[in-house]
Amino acid sequence: MRVKVKPLECTGCALCELACGYHWDEAFSLISSSIMLYRAEEKKDYMGVIVKTEEDLFLGKPEGPEAVKLGELQQRGAGSGGGASAKPILIREACDLCESAGLEPQCVAICPQNALYLE
Amino acid sequence: MDAMYYGDVLLVDLSTGKTEQVPFDEADEAGPGLAAGLALYEKYSGDDPLVFGSGLFTGTPVPGACLGFVLGKSPLTGEAAVSPLSMYAGAEMKLSGFSAVVVRGSSAKPVYLWLHDGVADVLDASGLKGMDTWQTTDAIRKEMGESLIQVISIGPAGEATRDLAAYSINYWGSGDSSALGSVMGAKNLKAVALRGLGMLDAEExxxxxxxxxxxxxxxxxERGFKAVCSGLGGDDVDAWLEPLVHRYRSCFACPTACSTFVKYNEAPDVMSPDGVEEPGMLVISAAAAFWLWQGGWGAEAAGRAMESMAREGIDLVRGARELSASPLSDPGEIASAVGGLEGTMEAGWPAGEQVSYDAFGPWVPPLAASEKWLAANRAGYVLGVCPALLLAGGVDVDSLLGLCGPAAGVELDASGIESLFT
Incomplete structure (x- = not known):
């Protein structure tokens, strides 16, 4: 079971990041979540969602989702699945599906556009 | 108040280039959000201040909690006026490490303010002089090596202190209908760049x-402008934009994605990042879109006109009102027309009714009756929640007020918000 992304449903509100950050820190920030938007190419409106797990990164790219082994993302350039703006997620906690808090995944629960789901 | 705010008040003296930090407590005693901003504005009123701040819930998972503000003396009215920091700018302001920023005086040379992690730098912007807002955003992000920086900048219109000038948030313009972009120009303040890596605590x-x-x-x-336009002429503007729609976009923490990215320099369904560098425009202003639609503009031409206005740093709504009477289609003619805009105060919603103007900008009674409009704006700017979402009924103020206690240990009701402004 993992959190997956329907990237074209995402509208970029970042609530998933806030909810996940709250899960880890009981505070609100954009620096500690296991899920993050990549929105570095703003002029192109190229935006997706990355979820970090213990094994890989799920890249919810608008042209199609893809799972990438940890470390591989660093080799990629901007625009090819997160690029430089996605690197901070590599040093963050991996998604635990909020099991440590005994809750359903909070990113899925809060997403107003139903862009996230469990599979 | 420790909860919900992060850091001191930053005082910036542009005449000397020096910065100073003072505790937020004194301003905060006046009330959260815009109430604190107004207290700071009054305190430093002799220095023609521009105050940047955010609301109580800005940056948290409260519906629509994207809103920050810029407060200054509008050249249009000579009175204090408020313009919004929407999209990600309000949240980045909240998390930048400063609870509010007061920019005093004016600089002898162009400068920009770089706020990050509780650090403030006043940097030389001589190289940015004359740049449009797209170029300015690109240049600052490149200089800092960070593409997620939020850039509140002015274009040539602001540098020339034109009454039609507005600051732009990144590439897309803003809701600045009070010419605070012109105030930035008068101060030689080319931009304020924000990156917020802070953390907000709640009381409970x-x-x-x-x-x-x-x-x-x-x-x-919801998606599209229909939610914020309900009762203002139907949702025709969504159908008008539809052939060009790439994706709908939300502001930070907003469940409703009312901004619409339209592509006219490549096919709207291109989803890969390998296409053209500048495929189109994020349409953030329903009012501007309505003016152009009502005037008979094609959607593509309207997108180009809004792009051109955002680049120049021209208020999208007032500019669109002026352009609406003479639809154009040629990109060169559109750019030329935008360059020749003169400006007017008479630009609220395109309903053909008398426009009024107050501290929150232009509005049109009775579609947004004064009491309702004022209440939504006051609550929105105190709480940091988009007034358009409040007016559209996306969330009610009483429910939001119930969050004040667990958020920050403060008790506030609707009359309490009103009293903050009287």
Missing amino acids: PGEFYEKALELMSAAPA
């Missing part, structure tokens, strides 16, 4: 989070 975090989640679950997840 569990209760606050759970209640915010409840409100979010009940809030409408």
Whole structure:
């Protein structure tokens, strides 16, 4: 079971990041979540969602989702699945599906556009 | 108040280039959000201040909690006026490490303010002089090596202190209908760049989070302008834009995605990042779109006109009102027409009715009756929640006020918000 992304449903509100950050820190920030938007190419409106797990990164790219082994993302350039703006997620906690808090995944629960789901 | 705010007040003296930090407590005693901003504005009123700040819930998972503000003396009215920091700019302001920023005086040379992690730098912007807002955003992000920086900048219109000038948030313009972009130009303040890596605590975090989640679950997840335009002429503007729609976009923490990215320099369904560098425009202003639609503009030409206005740093709404009477289609002619705009105060919603103007900008009674409009704006700017979402009924103020206690240990009701402004 993992959190997956329907990237074209995402509208970029970042609530998933806030909810996940709250899960880890009981505070609100954009620096500690296991899920993050990549929105570095703003002029192109190229935006997706990355979820970090213990094994890989799920890249919810608008042209199609893809799972990438940890470390591989660093080799990629901007625009090819997160690029430089996605690197901070590599040093963050991996998604635990909020099991440590005994809750359903909070990113899925809060997403107003139903862009996230469990599979 | 420790909860919900992060850091001191930053005082910036542009005449000397020096910065100073003072405790937020004194301003905060006046009330959260815009109430604190108004206290700071009054305190430093002799220095023609521009105050940048955010609301109580800005940056948290409360529905629509994207809102920050810029407060200054509008050249249009000579009175204090407020313009919004929407999209990600309000949240980045909140998390930048400063609870509010007061920019005093004016600089002898162009400068920009770089706020990050509780550090403030006043940097030389001579190389940015004359650049449009797109170029300015690109240049600052490149200089800092960070593409997520939020850039509040002025273009040539602001540098020339034109009454039609507005600041732009990144590439897309803003809701600045009070010519605060012109005030930035008068100060030689080319831009304010923000990156917020801070963290916000709540007084009762569990209760606050759970209640915010409840409100979010009940809030409408609409797309397009129909939610904010209900009662203002139908949703025709969405159908008009539809052939060019790439994706719908939300502001930070907003369940409703009212901004619409339209592509006219490549096919709207291109989703890969390998296409053209500048494929189109994020349409953030329903009012501007309505003016151009009502005037008979084609959607592509309207997108180009809004792009051109955003680049120049011209108020989208007032500019669109002026352009609406003479539809154009040639990109060169559109750019030329935008360059020749003169400006007017008479630009609220395109309903053909008398426009009034107050501290929150232009509005049109009775579609947004004064009491309702004022109440939504006051609550929105105090709480940091988009007034358009409040006016559209996406979340009600009483429910939001119930979050004040668990958020920050403050008790506030609707009359309490009104009293903050009297």
